[in-house]
Amino acid sequence: MLFKSLVTFTLLGSALATSVLPRDLLSLNPPVSVVQQHQQSERRGLDARDSGAELRLDGRAPSPSPVVRMTNAERLVVGLPPLPPRRRGSRTSHAARAGPSPGGSTTHGYIAAKKAGTDTLFGYVKRDYNVFGENGLTNPAATPGNPLAGALKVILPAESDRTGPFNLEIEDPAQATYPLLGFMTGFANTSPNLAPGSFNYLYLGGVQETPAYSPPVNQPNSFTGATSIDVSTESAIWNYDAATGRLTPHWINEDGSIPAVYYCYYAPDEVVIATGDMGQFEANFGADSVQWLELYYVTAAEPTAT
Numbered sequence: 001m002l003f004k005s006l007v008t009f010t011l012l013g014s015a016l017a018t019s020v021l022p023r024d025l026l027s028l029n030p031p032v033s034v035v036q037q038h039q040q041s042e043r044r045g046l047d048a049r050d051s052g053a054e055l056r057l058d059g060r061a062p063s064p065s066p067v068v069r070m071t072n073a074e075r076l077v078v079g080l081p082p083l084p085p086r087r088r089g090s091r092t093s094h095a096a097r098a099g100p101s102p103g104g105s106t107t108h109g110y111i112a113a114k115k116a117g118t119d120t121l122f123g124y125v126k127r128d129y130n131v132f133g134e135n136g137l138t139n140p141a142a143t144p145g146n147p148l149a150g151a152l153k154v155i156l157p158a159e160s161d162r163t164g165p166f167n168l169e170i171e172d173p174a175q176a177t178y179p180l181l182g183f184m185t186g187f188a189n190t191s192p193n194l195a196p197g198s199f200n201y202l203y204l205g206g207v208q209e210t211p212a213y214s215p216p217v218n219q220p221n222s223f224t225g226a227t228s229i230d231v232s233t234e235s236a237i238w239n240y241d242a243a244t245g246r247l248t249p250h251w252i253n254e255d256g257s258i259p260a261v262y263y264c265y266y267a268p269d270e271v272v273i274a275t276g277d278m279g280q281f282e283a284n285f286g287a288d289s290v291q292w293l294e295l296y297y298v299t300a301a302e303p304t305a306t
Helices: 002-015 032-051 072-077 222-227 278-285
Strands: 107-115 121-129 135-137 154-156 168-170 180-185 201-207 238-240 246-249 262-266 271-275 290-298
Touching: 032 222, 121 201, 121 290, 135 201, 180 222, 201 222, 262 278, 271 278, 278 290
Parallel strands: 135 271
Antiparallel strands: 107 121, 107 154, 107 290, 121 135, 154 168, 168 180, 180 201, 201 271, 238 246, 246 290, 262 271, 262 290
């Protein structure tokens, strides 16, 4: 899997060689060279572990090689500000819950993305990840006979389990290691926190369970799995309006505050993003690349624009 990722990012590097962001814009995802460096570092760790396997006489399995956090020196090289000291949240090992529960039953459906402030369908959250391990959107117009082609299927908890922020389980995850749909902190962030006046952002992707009302936790996720770069995640962040079907995020900052959050689709990297300041995000990543969204839980295909 790691070798496949290295090859993928090598090919991606060639494809992006002539595609460069304007100097005044930040890169939403890590440069290919940074990803390759971290993947090669992880590969060296795996090779070293394997070469020492015969010396293990106590019968214990080797510990997994750690993912690598970008150093402040690496961030400065690619034009990012240094990170402040980071607190680590407590890890959880709860399994994702599926099936009926008291007070109702779960339902199965999809997440429709509509242009913000309108009823115009823009796409559905996509099942397969992009090269960075992030969820983007489908293009229903490209498959008129099957508008839900490629859409991610999720399990909405029973009503009794939606009294606060809840988990959205992925029915058929692209990678079983990440059974829940959640958010992962952005590569260019200055901290895991969202707020007015900050361009900080989150990627939509596959995560493991974190407690409700918990600040960001460092544990396995689809972005780290694809890039070997460590980021924080939250899973129990969803709120559902049964009258409209709208899904709104409930991100918890490190200090426990709950910011207003806005969704968008970032076309260059084909990823759904959440941020706390639309203007700051556009100013730093390019307004022309952004479509602001609202997300809705649906059980069938939505009408497409004509």
